Each structure stands twice: as C-alpha cells, then as structure tokens.
Amino acid sequence: MPFLEHLSPTQQFLLFSTLKIVAAIFLVLLPMVAYSVLAERKISAFIQDRVGPNRVGPFGIWQPLADGLKSFVKEDFTPDHVRKVYFWLAPALSLIPAFLTVAVIPFGSFLGKQKMVIADLNVGILYTFGIVSLGVYGIVLAGYAANSKYPFLGGIRSSAQMISYEIAMGMSVIPVFMLVGDLNLSQVINYQSGGAWLVFKQPVSFFIFLVAAFAETNRLPFDLPESETELVGGYHTEYSSMKFALFFMAEYANMITSSAMMVTLFFGGWTLPFGGLDQPASTLTGGLLHIGIFLGKIVALMGVFIWVRWMLPRFRYDQLMDLGWRRFIPVALANILATAVVLWLQGAK
Amino acid sequence: MIVKRTELSFWERLYLPAIWGGFKVTARHFVNTVFRRKSVTMQYPEQKWVVPEGYRGAPYLVKDQEDNTKCVSCQLCEFVCPPKAIKITPPGPEGQPADRRNAEKMPKEFEINMLRCIFCGFCQEVCPEEAIFLERDYSLTGLSRGEMIYNKEKLLSLGGTHAGTQKWKHKLEEAKEQEVFPVKD
Numbered sequence: 001m002p003f004l005e006h007l008s009p010t011q012q013f014l015l016f017s018t019l020k021i022v023a024a025i026f027l028v029l030l031p032m033v034a035y036s037v038l039a040e041r042k043i044s045a046f047i048q049d050r051v052g053p054n055r056v057g058p059f060g061i062w063q064p065l066a067d068g069l070k071s072f073v074k075e076d077f078t079p080d081h082v083r084k085v086y087f088w089l090a091p092a093l094s095l096i097p098a099f100l101t102v103a104v105i106p107f108g109s110f111l112g113k114q115k116m117v118i119a120d121l122n123v124g125i126l127y128t129f130g131i132v133s134l135g136v137y138g139i140v141l142a143g144y145a146a147n148s149k150y151p152f153l154g155g156i157r158s159s160a161q162m163i164s165y166e167i168a169m170g171m172s173v174i175p176v177f178m179l180v181g182d183l184n185l186s187q188v189i190n191y192q193s194g195g196a197w198l199v200f201k202q203p204v205s206f207f208i209f210l211v212a213a214f215a216e217t218n219r220l221p222f223d224l225p226e227s228e229t230e231l232v233g234g235y236h237t238e239y240s241s242m243k244f245a246l247f248f249m250a251e252y253a254n255m256i257t258s259s260a261m262m263v264t265l266f267f268g269g270w271t272l273p274f275g276g277l278d279q280p281a282s283t284l285t286g287g288l289l290h291i292g293i294f295l296g297k298i299v300a301l302m303g304v305f306i307w308v309r310w311m312l313p314r315f316r317y318d319q320l321m322d323l324g325w326r327r328f329i330p331v332a333l334a335n336i337l338a339t340a341v342v343l344w345l346q347g348a349k
Numbered sequence: 350m351i352v353k354r355t356e357l358s359f360w361e362r363l364y365l366p367a368i369w370g371g372f373k374v375t376a377r378h379f380v381n382t383v384f385r386r387k388s389v390t391m392q393y394p395e396q397k398w399v400v401p402e403g404y405r406g407a408p409y410l411v412k413d414q415e416d417n418t419k420c421v422s423c424q425l426c427e428f429v430c431p432p433k434a435i436k437i438t439p440p441g442p443e444g445q446p447a448d449r450r451n452a453e454k455m456p457k458e459f460e461i462n463m464l465r466c467i468f469c470g471f472c473q474e475v476c477p478e479e480a481i482f483l484e485r486d487y488s489l490t491g492l493s494r495g496e497m498i499y500n501k502e503k504l505l506s507l508g509g510t511h512a513g514t515q516k517w518k519h520k521l522e523e524a525k526e527q528e529v530f531p532v533k534d
Contacts, residue, residue, distance in 0.1 A: 045382075045388075045390075046379045047382075048378065049378055049382050049387065049388050051392075310375055311371035
C-alpha cells in the first residue's frame with residue numbers, strides 16, 4: 001500500500017492502533033457479548049429441558065439484535081430517590097474497565113507487519129489487575145447511587161467479594177511469571193509456544209485463577225451481588241433500559257476478557273502445539289488463523305463459564321469469604337513457595 | 350428437634366465430587382434435549398394445551414338443539430356476577446318475542462365484559478335455564494377495551510349448541526299431557 005509509506009511512523013502507529021481498537025471492540029468484543037448472551041440462554045434452556053429463544057430467525061440467531069433494539073427503545077426511567085450523578089456514572093464505569101483490559105491481550109501473532117496486540121505493555125499483567133479492580137467501582141457506585149437498601153447491600157457484597165478474590169487471583173498468577181520471567185503477556189505466549197502450556201505446569205494456579213475469575217465477574221456460584229432471591233436484583237435493581245443493558249454487557253464483557261486472560265496465561269494464547277501453529281505467522285491467512293485459534297479458545301472457556309452457572313448452587317456469604325481468605329490465599333502462597341523452591345533447585349544444578 | 354449434622358469427609362469437603370455430580374446431571378439433560386429432542390416446551394401459538402374437562406374458561410351463551418336462544422333474560426347472572434361483568438338489556442313490553450315457544454322473553458342485548466370477568470362460574474351456577482356456560486377458551490385477546498365487551502351475537506356464536514335438556518319443550522309436553530290425562534282424585 002503506497003500511501004502508508006508517506007506516513008511517518010507515529011502516524012502509522014496511530015492509524016493502526018485506532019484500527020485495532022475499533023476492530024477489537026466493535027467487530028469482536030461487542031458481537032461476542034451479544035452472542036454469549038444468546039449462547040447462555042440457549043445452553044440454559046437445553047440444560048433445563050427447554051427450547052430457548054427460537055422465534056427471531058432460524059434457531060433465534062437474531063435474538064441479540066432484537067434484545068439490543070428493545071433496550072434502546074425502552075423507557076429509560078430514573079427513579080426520584082436516586083443520586084443522579086452517580087446513577088448515570090455507574091453503568092459506564094462498569095463497562096469501560098471491561099473494554100480497557102482488552103488493550104494488552106495479544107489476540108493473534110502478526111497480520112501483515114502489525115503485531116496483533118493493541119498495546120504491547122511490558123507490565124501487561126499489572127495493567128490488567130489495575131483495570132480489573134476498577135470494575136468494582138461501577139458496582140459499588142450503582143449500589144450507592146440507587147439510594148435504597150437492596151442495591152446497597154448488593155454493592156457492599158460485591159466490593160467485599162471482589163477485593164477478597166482480587167488477592168487470591170493476583171497471587172495465583174505470580175508462579176506463572178516466576179516461570180516466564182517477564183510481565184509482558186506476549187512473552188508469556190512465547191514461553192508457552194516452545195514447551196507445554198502453563199495450565200499443565202501450574203494447574204493449581206489455573207484452578208485458583210478460574211475460581212477467582214468466576215468471583216470477579218459475579219457469576220454463579222458467586223453471584224452474591226445480584227442474588228435475585230434475597231436482594232431483588234442486587235446493585236442494578238433500580239436500573240432500566242439501556243443503563244441496565246450496560247451492566248449486563250459489562251458482565252459478559254468481563255467474562256470474555258477474563259477468558260482471554262486465562263487463554264493467554266494458561267492455554268498458550270494464539271498458539272496450537274502442532275502444524276507449526278506455535279510460531280508467529282508470516283502470511284495473512286496464518287495471522288487470521290491465529291486470531292481464529294485465540295477466539296476459539298475464548299469460546300470454549302465461555303462455554304465453561306456458562307455451563308457452570310446452571311450446574312452449581314450459590315455459595316452462602318460466609319462460605320464465600322471463607323473460601324477466598326482461608327483456602328485460596330494460603331494455597332496460592334504455598335504454590336508460590338513450591339514454585340520458588342523448584343526453580344531454586346533447578347537453578348542450583 | 351435437633352437435626353444431626355454429620356461431619357463431611359475430606360473428599361466431600363473438597364467440593365469436587367459435587368461439581369462432578371452437577372456436571373453429570375446437566376450434561377444428561379443437555380444431551381437429552383439437544384440430541385433426543387426431549388424438550389418439554391410447547392410451541393404455544395402453534396401447539397395448544399388440551400383443556401381438561403370442567404375447566405372454567407370464558408362464559409358464553411348457548412343455544413338449544415333447535416337453534417333457539419336459551420337465555421330468558423331473568424338477569425340472575427347479572428345480579429350474581431361478583432365483578433359486575435354482565436350487562437343485560439331486557440326486551441321490555443314491546444320487545445321481540447322469545448325464539449322458543451313457551452319461554453316468556455329473551456334478552457334484547459347481553460354483554461359480558463371479558464376484562465372484568467373473573468371466570469368464577471357463578472353465572473353458570475345460578476342460571477335456571479342452562480343458558481350460560483364457562484367454556485374452554487382461555488386466551489381472549491383484543492386491540493381495545495371496547496373489543497373485549499362481547500355482545501349477544503358474539504357470545505351466541507362462540508357458545509355453540511348445548512345438548513342439555515330442553516326445559517320449556519318438556520314443560521309444554523307436560524302441559525299437553527295433563528290436558529289429555531287429567532289429575533286423578
């Protein structure tokens with residue numbers, strides 16, 4: 001493309017970054033959010049001996065579009081008793097962090113000369129944890145803004161839950177980085193492309209990360225902030241129309257980004273250990289194939305997220321806290337120690 | 350009563366057997382629904398529920414076997430109706446005579462507001478003529494409130510024919526028999 005050569009490196013960087021951001025958010029993440037909602041409804045229906053949405057198009061495949069349209073045209077009701085500023089701020093605050101996390105995740109190897117990651121930060125994982133912790137503010141603010149008891153309780157529960165599991169989650173990935181020796185997520189994938197995936201080397205880490213991811217995204221069996229049965233709807237009780245839809249989208253976007261994190265950290269990212277697919281692509285088809293592999297792995301993990309929801313009953317609040325503080329944090333610490341000892345013994349040889 | 354709480358074994362406290370059990374149950378249902386088509390869903394507007402005998406659906410007026418209106422405009426149903434859904438306009442002294450011989454009159458207009466009706470069946474219970482019945486319709490729809498007020502013509506066409514006794518026909522026959530066979534003393 002000749003016109004690209006007239007641009008300065010900075011201009012090229014800006015152009016491609018914008019393209020990557022737009023493509024990742026609008027062509028990949030948002031459609032995935034919409035269709036994971038449909039997948040959730042379909043899978044839940046099948047597990048409960050039902051049919052699920054099947055009216056809008058064959059097998060209900062246009063259902064997400066109909067739902068989106070419905071959200072936009074519904075009345076956006078603001079109750080009289082809410083704190084208006086926070087009430088408007090909260091939905092945006094819960095959705096934005098979910099999108100920001102995508103920035104550091106390498107979703108493919110190369111497409112042409114462009115590296116398929118929006119920002120190849122050398123502190124990628126720290127950035128991720130920093131942003132993910134922001135997600136709790138949306139929920140806490142929503143609970144506070146609603147100015148009524150059930151959303152408030154939901155907000156409090158969620159902040160306690162997310163802070164507790166943030167620690168276990170952060171500690172569970174430390175062994176991964178002890179093995180890799182780098183905080184850059186592309187380096188994590190490079191490490192895995194040579195040898196075995198980290199899920200086989202660090203199964204305990206993966207397990208803790210997976211459970212913490214369920215807690216962080218407020219999914220069953222840890223959906224205490226919502227708790228339909230005792231808290232009405234939890235933090236989003238007072239929300240309607242598109243503001244509610246934003247919370248809903250944030251939940252699914254969070255699931256997708258944590259699936260993407262797990263794929264990157266434990267399942268080798270865009271690599272597959274055969275057919276030369278573990279090396280960065282040199283052709284356009286190869287690059288697209290890598291993106292496809294990455295998305296396929298995300299879809300598989302999303303399936304796990306969705307399936308577990310219909311499999312396990314919700315934890316009691318004290319059990320949740322007990323599990324987080326008295327089980328996972330010690331296990332994660334022991335795992336760090338064990339990894340350190342093994343690495344030390346290997347280094348001593 | 351004190352419920353005895355048995356100590357969980359280590360294996361049970363691990364929670365993994367419960368996860369495996371949950372997976373088995375959900376997977377069984379999933380496979381049965383997707384591959385063996387055992388879903389319990391009824392595709393409502395296409396497939397309809399078979400209404401059981403004695404179901405209290407919408408109240409309609411019925412005709413007798415000779416296609417006559419059975420209602421004699423006694424207005425008992427109007428009086429007994431708890432939500433006041435029934436409104437009967439009697440024919441008055443100069444009104445149209447009843448369809449049936451021997452019956453004194455029939456309603457000029459008979460309206461049931463299906464939005465008010467609570468399907469209690471009191472009208473059917475109280476009717477001395479077996480002229481109104483709660484039938485099987487349960488899905489009544491309309492685009493306006495006015496459309497949901499069913500008039501006599503509509504109620505009669507929806508109600509159909511009732512195969513019960515023709516009370517006034519038998520009264521007529523009895524009367525004739527009494528003339529032929531006078532009461533013995």
